[in-house]
Amino acid sequence: MxxxxxxxxxxxxxxxxxxxxxxxxxxxxxIPLVVDCIYAVSRVRFETLRAPEFIGFGNFAKVLFDHEFWGAMLFSLRFGLLVTAAEVLLALVLAIFLAPLLAKRSWLIAPLMLPMMVAPALVGLMYRLALHEFVGPIPYYFVLLTGDSPSFLGPDNVFWTLVTIETLQWTPFALLILYTAYQSIATDVREAAELDGPSTWQMLRYIELPLMRPTILAVGFIRFIDSFRVFDNVFTLTGSGAGGNTMSISIYIYEVFFRRNDIGVAVAASIVLLAVSFGLLTLLLRWSERQA
Amino acid sequence: MKSIVQALCSAAALLALSGAAARAEVTVLGWPGGPEEVSLRASAEVYNKTAAADDQVKLIFFNRDNFFDKLQTDLAAGTTEFDANLTATYAVGRYAPFMDPLELPAAAHETFSDGVLKTMQFEGKQYGIPTDLSMHFMYYRSDLIAKLLSDPAWQAKYSEIAKAKLGKDLKPKDPDQWNWDDWAATALFFTKSVNSDSPTRYGTVLQMKNLLFNMMVWHSTARSFGGNWTDASGKVIVDGPGYRAGLQLYKMLYDAGTSPKDSLSYEYAEANAAFGSGQAATMLQWNAALGDLDSKEKTPAVAGKIGTVAPPAGPDGRFTHIHGLGLGINASSKHKAGALKFLNWLATPDAMLGYARSGGSPALQSALVDKIAKERPDLVKIGTFAGQYGFVMNGATSAKTLPIYELQAKQFTGYWAGTQSLDDALKAVSAGMTDLLKK
Missing domain, CATH: 1.20.5 (Single alpha-helices involved in coiled-coils or other helix-helix interfaces)
Known part of the structure; x- marks a missing residue:
């Protein structure tokens, strides 16, 4: 009892x-998810926010047959994969090469982290100024040294400019985590390995990298999620771009919601995105668990 | 325990009182930054000197970026955070469901013409008091054009470039006589990559970012070539020679290098920075830019060397897009009476003259303009241009105006960027507009 x-x-x-x-x-x-589910199967605009009209799955059909939706998905996927690869590689190289210096002067970590402390929207605005041909310092030095400045935001270069900006801002995050993982490899493991007289490359390839692999996967995972849903800096710098060439999936949903006032379709797109992301992330998690 | 309860009750009473005091103010949401904000602040200050305590006006301003999206969200949510808010000719239909129509005071007709009052009307109802009129000027470097008109060597080079690049026999003209070919030839002449002797890097600066406001700037070109949104029967006619010629002109100028390479990401601020640096000879830009560009403190490189005329002529004549900004009543406001008092006062001749003296650009009746012509000669020009060249595209005050601008901006910038053909862009816009206008 x-x-x-x-x-x-x-x-x-x-x-x-x-x-x-x-x-x-x-x-x-x-509660927002329930409201979203109702809106996704309704015809709803700003004028009818409190009186959505049920229309079935028409909004989902509109999304799935909208080539702009798939274009935006492709942009986000390509952007996310490239940025993640660049950030993880760069951070890994920096973590390993700067490790001796950072071990002695740990205060250097603080200035290295500065880029990720700036709000992404402000980063977009900052580069809008920095890349302007007549007032920006970057084009100024290009003109000074070469007599001309590249078109950073022209249709041929804008994607790579955005990738570079995102990479520069968020590599410090990856660096911080990977440096911590690199430092946490037990000294006795390294000492034991050194008994076999490995080269620096062999030590890295067969001892350190395998031990860091779970952290590398986790960092890549987090950075992919973040860069896939990129919005702020791209939106403030180029908007959806000439002909929509910088439209990420988040910008697509924003534009359908606010600009086209097609709230039902925008919410349906966000639910499709949620389902795709859930499936993709489940697969990635299973894969990373197997790898780890 | 009793003292704690008493303290809490006192605090609640104080909060309620302060809330009531705050609610006694009339809150007005204005257009941020630029002369519109400065003028509205000055007007509110004047009004508050004589207004009753309950009618004191407090101003708030959002950030300019995506202002209209934020405003739409707030209005749709039934906000009571502001009692009067900005509206614009191109958005009046969008916000009409969330705003109260106005009964205009008699004084408003002394201040504004019927045409100007119409810029704030939707389906025959008045939704705002017009405060500022926006249009486009063709800005040009008066010093450079003066030399072009007087230097035989420059004139010969100009004609040579016009023949080679445009296939036309042209001679330099006064900017007030320009058609689009004359402007194009001038832009080519003042482009370093075309004419190595050019004193400027670029002949013009085009605003080609995928942005609805850039479409408004470009529309002055399209309209003069005969382009319009719909014909008299309401049929969409953008896929026609007028739009085609206007789009091709911009594409030709961009591809020829007359405008900065990043022009596809340029809007108002970027274009002003380019022209203000002294490295662009001409610019089609909003009238509001003149004050800053001609200021020796803000843009010393070009101040005092700027001429402004109406946009060049096309086969159908000379046109400038016009739209009004104004203030109307939020339907969810709890202080409509107070807000109405302020708007009625703002519509009086004296209040609007004060608004104009503070830097705003209201389109006033000619008798009022005469009173401040010496202080604000640009207002005379604005009034003249609006009367002679002002236009609004057919259907451009409907509830779907903004999505149409967005659609055009997206498709046409794609054509300018070379990511799609002119035919595809026009077909997509035509189909999209037909769909939007029938809903």
Missing amino acids: AAARRSLNSRRDGWFMVSPITAFLIVVLA
Whole structure:
């Protein structure tokens, strides 16, 4: 009897403890998700936000047959993969080469982290100024040294300019995590390996990198999610670009929602994105678990 | 315990009182930055000197970026954070469901002509008091054009370039006599990559970013070639010779290098920076840019060396896009009476003269313009240009105006960037507009 009462009390305490976070999640996630599901199957505009008209799955069909949606998905996928690869590689090289210096002068980590402390929207605005041919310092030095300046935001270069900007801003994040992982490799492991007299490359290839692999995968995973859903810096720098050539999936949803006032379609697109992301992330997680 | 309860009650009472005090103000959401904000601030200050305590006006401003998206969201959410808000000719239909129509005071007709008042109307109802009129000027470097008109060597080179690049026999003309060929030839002449003796790097600066406001600038070109959104029956006619010629002109100028290479990411600010650097000889730009560009403190490289005329002529004549900015009543406001008092005061001749003296650009009746012509000669020009060359595309005050501008911006910038053909861009716009206008 006493054991049953204790169990009941314990269960009640458990419910009591998780109730705040449950309530929070219901308010910030579940209710908006329910509203989203209603809007996704409705004809709804700003004028009819409180009176959506049920139309079935027409909004999903519109999204799936919209070539702009797939163009935006392709942009985000390409952008996300390239940026992730660049950031992880660059951060890995920096983490390994700067490790001795950072071990001695750890304060250097602070200035290295500065780029990621700037809000992405401000980074976009900053480069809008920095790359302007007549007021920006970068074109100024190009003109000074070569007599001409490349078209950083022209149709041929704009994608690579955006990739570079994103990489420069977020490589410090990857660097911080990878440097920590590199430093946390136990000294005795390295000492044991050195008994076999490996070269620096062999030490890196067969000892250090395998030990860092779970962290590398986790960093790549986080950075891919972040860069796939890129919005702020691209939006403030180029918008959706000439003919939509810099339209990420987040910008696509924003434009359909606000500019076209087609809220049902925008919400349907976001649900499709959620489903695709969920599937993709599940696959990636399983793969990374196997790799780890 | 009792004292804690008393303290809490007192605090609640104080909060309620301060809330009531805050609610007593009339909050007005204005257009941020630039002369419009400066003038509105000055007008509110004047108004507040004589207004009752309950009618004091407080101004708020969003950031200019995506201003209209934020405004739409707030209005649709039924915000009571502002009582009067900005509206514009091209957005009046979009915001009409969330705003209250106005009964104009008699004084408004002394201040504004019927044509100007119409810029704030939707389906026959008045939704705003017009505060500023926007249009386009062709800006040019008066010092360089003066030399072009007087130097035989430059004139010979100009004719040679016009023949080689445009296939036409042209001679330099006064900018007020320009057609689009004359402007194109001038832009080519003042481009370093075309004419190595050019004193400027570029002959012009085009605003070609995928942005609705850039479409408005370009429309002055399209309209003069005979382009319009719809014909009298409401049929979409953008896929016609007028739009085609206007689009091809910009493409030719961009491809020929007369405008900076990054022009496809340029809008108002970038274009002003290029012209203000002294490295662009001409620019089709909003009238609001003149104050800053002609200021010795802000842009010393070109201040005092700027001429402005109406945009060049095309086969159908000379045109400038016009639209009005104004202030109307938020339908969800809790202080409509106070907001209306302020707007009615703002519509009086004296208030608008004060607004103009503070830097705003209202389109006033000619009798009022005469009173401030010495202080604001540009207002005379604005009034003249609006009367002689001002146009609004057919259907450009509908509820779908902004999505149409967005559609055109996206497709046409794609053509200018070379990512799609002119035919495809025009077909996509034509189909999209037909769809939008029938909904």
